[in-house]
Amino acid sequence: MPTEPYIQPKHTPNEAPILCIVGPTGAGKTHLAMSLAEYAKSIGLSIELISMDSALVYRGLDIGSAKPTKAEQAAVIHHLIDIIEPTEVYSAARFAKDAKRLCTEIRERGNIPVVVGGTMLYWRAWAYGLSSLPPANPEIRASLDEKGKLIGWPAMHDKLAKIDPETAARLKPNDSQRVQRALEVFEITGKPMSALLADSPSEDGREDSTIPPWINLVSLEPSDRKRLHLNLEKRFDEMLSAGFIDEVKTLRANTGLHADLPAIRSVGYRQAWEFLNGQIDADQMRYKALAATRQLGKRQLTWLRAIEGRKTFDPFNPEELKAALNYCKENFSR
Known part of the structure; x- marks a missing residue:
């Protein structure tokens, strides 16, 4: 569906910057956001989380996307989770518009918006805007x-x-x-x-790398890549034990779904789909899914390291993780 071009929001001096928590997959973004929400509640404030994740928007993609649990979603209001069917397409431009609108609405009801996720194309669209390329035909x-x-x-x-x-x-x-x-x-x-x-911020990533004044960017960047990979391996095996393959089998029952849709191209789902198609065996599926997850994390870190002015913390260092939470406590506001 054609959409109007996204216009980058202007910062109002009397508004505090919006806190945005980013990092590669498996860095602990959700845990930090939930800890911050718990602290806010203890002092009589309410945080609402806006998911910046391209897989979490889809209904039915639960286990393989590491979607926040029902308990987590019940404890804190989450936005942009389970909003469309996996047969549909959700764009970076749509995220930018939705995030901008939600930040305004959340503040209008006296609560605090916090954006959390690692889909850097969404970040780019929200923070810098997109060029005026023609809408899809x-x-x-x-x-x-x-x-x-x-x-x-x-x-x-x-x-x-x-x-x-x-x-x-x-x-x-x-x-x-x-x-x-x-x-x-x-x-x-x-x-x-x-x-x-050539001459404008755009879908190809040539945007200004400086953080806009209306965003306060907190980035969780693990220093120990080997430990991150082991954590991701453990998480994927836990997903398999939790019924990930059965989840994909259920998705395959939807005749409108196919391997070329963005939902099925998500890391893990693409490999499970190939396995259920008989294209690869179980060991190959696991190997390819883990390799794709590591590659995703590497790309996310490359994106993040190019952004000037972000506040970085190592989530594998207990003192730095504590410092990250303290920084967020001091810098979230209406």
């Missing part, structure tokens, strides 16, 4: 989908390289979503995406 997108299935996405990537070599050079041949978007933009406008993005 369902007919063109469907046509490109058909061609992609017929000749394969590497061949579609080759087509993109001929009309927009700059964009093609930064995309992987099998990145169907982004290759499709770049081809779609060219078909709609007659211009390469790289040319349209």
Whole structure:
């Protein structure tokens, strides 16, 4: 559905910056946010959490997305969780609009908004805005989908390289979503995406790296990568024990779902889908899911380290984790 371009909010001097807790997957963002909410409650204030996570928006993606538990959601108001079906698509631009609206509404009812998550494309859209690329065109997108299935996405990537070599050079041949978007933009406008993005903050990440004055960014960045990987491995095995494969089996019963949808491309779900398709065995599924999770964490850290002015804390250092909570206590406000 076409949407209006997102406009970056302007900071009002008498408003305190909005606290935003970020970090790679498995860094303990939810735990820190819940601890802060508990503290706020103890002093008579109410925090409402706004999820900045591309998997948590989908209903039915619970175990594999490490969605906050029912108890956690009952203890603290959570937003942007379970808001759409996995057959639908939720964009960064929509998140930016929803987050901006929710921050305003939460403050208007006397509560405190805190944004929590690690989907850095959502962060970029919310913090910096997006360029005015044309909205999606369902007919063109469907046509490109058909061609992609017929000749394969590497061949579609080759087509993109001929009309927009700059964009093609930064995309992987099998990145169907982004290759499709770049081809779609060219078909709609007659211009390469790289040319349209050249002079403005945009979907390709060329935004100002300085944090806007209306956001206070707290970043949990583990120093011990090996320990993080072991934690992620343990978490995935716990997901398997909790019934993750059965969860994906239930999703597969929905005939509207397929492997090219963003929900099913989520880390873990893509690999479980391949396993249930008989494309890989259980050991390969686990190996590929863990590798994809590690790669996601690496990308998130790369994003974060490019942002100037963030407050960083090592969640694996007890003193720093305590300092992170104290900093949040001192810096959350209406």
